[in-house]
Amino acid sequence: MARVTFPFGPQHPVLPEPVQLILTCEDEKVVEVKPRIGYMHRGIEKGCELNPYKHNVFLCERICGICSFIHAEAYCEVIEKAMGIEVPPRARYLRVFWAELSRMHSHLLWLGLFADGFGLESLFMQCWRARELVLDVSELTSGHRIIQSTCVVGGVRKDLDAEQIRTVRKMLKQFKELYTPIFQVFQHDRTIKSRTWGKGILPKDVAWQLGAVGPTIRGSGWAFDARMDGYAAYGELGFEPVVEEGCDSYARMMVRAREVWQSWELINLVLDRLPAGEINVPVEDNPKGEAIHRAEQPRGEVIYYCRGDGSPNLKRLKVRTPSFANLPTLLVMLPGCELADVPVITLSIDPCIACTER
Amino acid sequence: MGLLTKARVKSPWLLHFCSSSCNGCDIEILACLTPYYDVERFGILHMGNPKHADILLVTGPANRRNYKVLQNLYAQMPDPKVVVAVGTCACTGGVFHNCYNIMGGIDKVIPVDVYVPGCAARPEAIIDGVVLALKKLRGELEE
Numbered sequence: 194m195a196r197v198t199f200p201f202g203p204q205h206p207v208l209p210e211p212v213q214l215i216l217t218c219e220d221e222k223v224v225e226v227k228p229r230i231g232y233m234h235r236g237i238e239k240g241c242e243l244n245p246y247k248h249n250v251f252l253c254e255r256i257c258g259i260c261s262f263i264h265a266e267a268y269c270e271v272i273e274k275a276m277g278i279e280v281p282p283r284a285r286y287l288r289v290f291w292a293e294l295s296r297m298h299s300h301l302l303w304l305g306l307f308a309d310g311f312g313l314e315s316l317f318m319q320c321w322r323a324r325e326l327v328l329d330v331s332e333l334t335s336g337h338r339i340i341q342s343t344c345v346v347g348g349v350r351k352d353l354d355a356e357q358i359r360t361v362r363k364m365l366k367q368f369k370e371l372y373t374p375i376f377q378v379f380q381h382d383r384t385i386k387s388r389t390w391g392k393g394i395l396p397k398d399v400a401w402q403l404g405a406v407g408p409t410i411r412g413s414g415w416a417f418d419a420r421m422d423g424y425a426a427y428g429e430l431g432f433e434p435v436v437e438e439g440c441d442s443y444a445r446m447m448v449r450a451r452e453v454w455q456s457w458e459l460i461n462l463v464l465d466r467l468p469a470g471e472i473n474v475p476v477e478d479n480p481k482g483e484a485i486h487r488a489e490q491p492r493g494e495v496i497y498y499c500r501g502d503g504s505p506n507l508k509r510l511k512v513r514t515p516s517f518a519n520l521p522t523l524l525v526m527l528p529g530c531e532l533a534d535v536p537v538i539t540l541s542i543d544p545c546i547a548c549t550e551r
Numbered sequence: 552m553g554l555l556t557k558a559r560v561k562s563p564w565l566l567h568f569c570s571s572s573c574n575g576c577d578i579e580i581l582a583c584l585t586p587y588y589d590v591e592r593f594g595i596l597h598m599g600n601p602k603h604a605d606i607l608l609v610t611g612p613a614n615r616r617n618y619k620v621l622q623n624l625y626a627q628m629p630d631p632k633v634v635v636a637v638g639t640c641a642c643t644g645g646v647f648h649n650c651y652n653i654m655g656g657i658d659k660v661i662p663v664d665v666y667v668p669g670c671a672a673r674p675e676a677i678i679d680g681v682v683l684a685l686k687k688l689r690g691e692l693e694e
Binding site for chain 2: 203204210211231232233234235236237239240243244251252255256257258259261302317318321322325337338339340545547
């Protein structure tokens with residue numbers, strides 16, 4: 194059988210972002226995959242050296258618009274580590290609140306796109322309907338739907354009052370009613386299982402060797418989550434990672450579907466235990482020395498490194514984003530699959546090209 | 552308004568291209584297509600093929616690797632066509648203006664008809680921009 198090579202992307206309806214996969218097929222079977230990246234490169238790391246360090250929060254937030262709050266949070270925490278700033282407890286809890294809102298909306302967005310990927314359009318609409326409620330909570334508390342811009346070096350900019358907390362609790366209850374039937378469909382539906390069960394296998398040892406992160410490695414049976422470090426307020430909230438043993442697309446999907454519930458519970462816990470007090474501390478100095486910080490994004494672990502010399506501009510900022518670690522796993526998952534499964538398997542690692550290429 | 556013009560303005564198909572945006576505007580464009588905002592009531596369908604499209608929605612600034620893909624897509628669309636720049640960075644370069652790989656707003660690369668500011672642009676603003684683009688499309692068709 195002759196081999197056919199053709200490009201998948203950079204502009205493709207399944208992928209909202211430009212990335213190119215050069216697929217080599219034998220009949221309907223994929224035998225080789227070569228990713229080509231760089232279409233989204235903006236040069237944000239260098240751009241961060243040109244701005245004063247306090248302004249970089251806004252630039253880091255826009256590395257990726259889907260997990261934007263966690264980028265800002267990780268940036269602020271790495272600067273705070275370098276400068277030795279102690280963040281007030283209320284600010285740490287509020288950071289968890291917005292970070293988990295981001296995770297909920299990102300996972301629902303992904304579950305919807307995944308459903309669309311295997312042709313269940315009405316499920317896509319249902320997921321996005323539930324997601325709108327999460328975005329309403331985000332808008333109510335921060336003033337914006339997706340890019341919250343509430344994190345600053347030294348704490349957060351916005352506070353929750355009693356009225357808002359009451360409304361958020363009511364909306365969370367509504368969300369539970371909306372999401373329960375959707376979750377059951379993902380868990381039990383036969384059509385979904387036939388498209389995901391046993392597809393895109395990432396064996397447990399290979400996942401570790403390739404350095405996969407986030408739901409990709411948790412779907413292969415590793416309890417590996419940066420939130421286990423207990424940064425922000427996760428240590429006090431008693432965090433347990435979600436792990437699935439299946440190693441296939443179904444397992445990765447279930448990790449995300451269950452993490453929506455986990456985030457929902459974490460947000461409720463934060464609202465229960467929100468300590469009183471200040472929401473930020475004044476920051477006067479400039480960062481000196483270096484620091485490194487790990488945080489868990491919806492797609493996996495992000496690592497921020499910064500180095501300053503006492504001037505308002507950083508000397509270096511390095512970001513290792515989760516999709517960059519997850520892309521190599523595609524080279525294990527894709528060869529041997531049917532051509533029709535390529536979009537579903539590619540989506541199962543939730544590739545975020547804006548993150549990867551910055 | 553002739554029958555052909557009426558038919559084209561009532562069923563514009565749109566093509567979405569992400570040219571190095573942060574994804575914020577992209578997911579808002581997708582949100583426009585869900586029943587909550589529902590651009591389908593204007594007859595708008597999201598198309599993957601530039602040869603079928605009347606409206607090009609571009610998010611994010613033009614960058615040095617990507618601009619040729621964008622120009623290529625624009626050239627493949629049949630006339631008359633309109634281009635909507637969605638988001639502040641598609642209009643001017645925005646927060647990325649001093650990053651080294653960024654050329655600025657997408658009007659440096661292709662002609663733009665409607666600018667939708669906002670970071671990220673809200674779905675209501677995007678729908679407003681698309682409706683404005685439709686008016687322009689009708690004007691071009693009637694000439």
